[in-house]
Amino acid sequence: MSPLEQDYLALSGIQHFAFCPRQWALIHLEQQWEENIFTYKGKEFHQKANQPFVVEKRRNKIVSRAVPIVSHRLKLYGIADVVEFVKRDKGITLDGRSGLWWPTPVEYKVGKPKVDNWDKLQLCAQAVCLEEMFNLTLTEGQIYYGKTRRRLDVLLDAELRRQMKQTASEMHKVFMHKTTPKAEYSSMCDRCSLVRVCLPKMFVRPTVKEYLLEALEE
Numbered sequence: 001m002s003p004l005e006q007d008y009l010a011l012s013g014i015q016h017f018a019f020c021p022r023q024w025a026l027i028h029l030e031q032q033w034e035e036n037i038f039t040y041k042g043k044e045f046h047q048k049a050n051q052p053f054v055v056e057k058r059r060n061k062i063v064s065r066a067v068p069i070v071s072h073r074l075k076l077y078g079i080a081d082v083v084e085f086v087k088r089d090k091g092i093t094l095d096g097r098s099g100l101w102w103p104t105p106v107e108y109k110v111g112k113p114k115v116d117n118w119d120k121l122q123l124c125a126q127a128v129c130l131e132e133m134f135n136l137t138l139t140e141g142q143i144y145y146g147k148t149r150r151r152l153d154v155l156l157d158a159e160l161r162r163q164m165k166q167t168a169s170e171m172h173k174v175f176m177h178k179t180t181p182k183a184e185y186s187s188m189c190d191r192c193s194l195v196r197v198c199l200p201k202m203f204v205r206p207t208v209k210e211y212l213l214e215a216l217e218e
């Protein structure tokens with residue numbers, strides 16, 4: 001990475017930041033990381049998808065794994081789990097292959113589709129990287145969920161792109177200021193791999209009733 005690219009951030013952080021900006025800052029600013037069952041399963045699952053540079057060729061499809069990607073507009077870089085190239089009447093040329101090929105990013109997730117759009121934001125950022133790299137506009141990508149063993153088609157519409165750009169921009173702002181956001185306890189903390197590092201309940205102020213009860217007990 002060149003000195004000019006020192007402020008580029010890991011694209012995979014998008015999902016952490018969307019989940020909780022403090023979690024992202026603890027990982028990316030303070031280099032804190034704790035394994036829990038969710039992160040362990042995710043890593044194990046990705047090891048299967050990420051066999052560097054493996055390329056599978058089928059008749060009209062090329063499956064490329066662990067593809068390095070970058071967006072200079074978003075200042076994000078990372079590795080796409082899978083990019084599938086399908087032979088079509090429009091697309092890009094590939095070395096040693098005749099015809100035109102249309103890329104589709106496929107992100108692998110261990111769990112099941114979520115109510116929130118964290119996974120979709122990450123996929124959208126990957127798609128924007130591919131758009132910049134190949135100079136085209138993608139309309140959709142896919143997320144494969146291990147729990148359901150199914151692929152989810154994701155429309156890369158204007159609203160998803162807007163949310164992704166906003167998340168990336170806020171992520172860069174926190175990175176620039178190098179200030180970890182304060183903890184705010186919520187139900188998500190119970191699923192967070194960093195709950196023992198973050199200690200979010202320490203920042204929850206007791207209610208007046210709780211305070212009085214505690215004082216009476218003493």
Ligand code: SF4
Binds near residue numbers: 022198
């Ligand atoms: S424990 Fe809660 S507040 Fe702390 S990083 Fe995790 S989700 Fe965020």
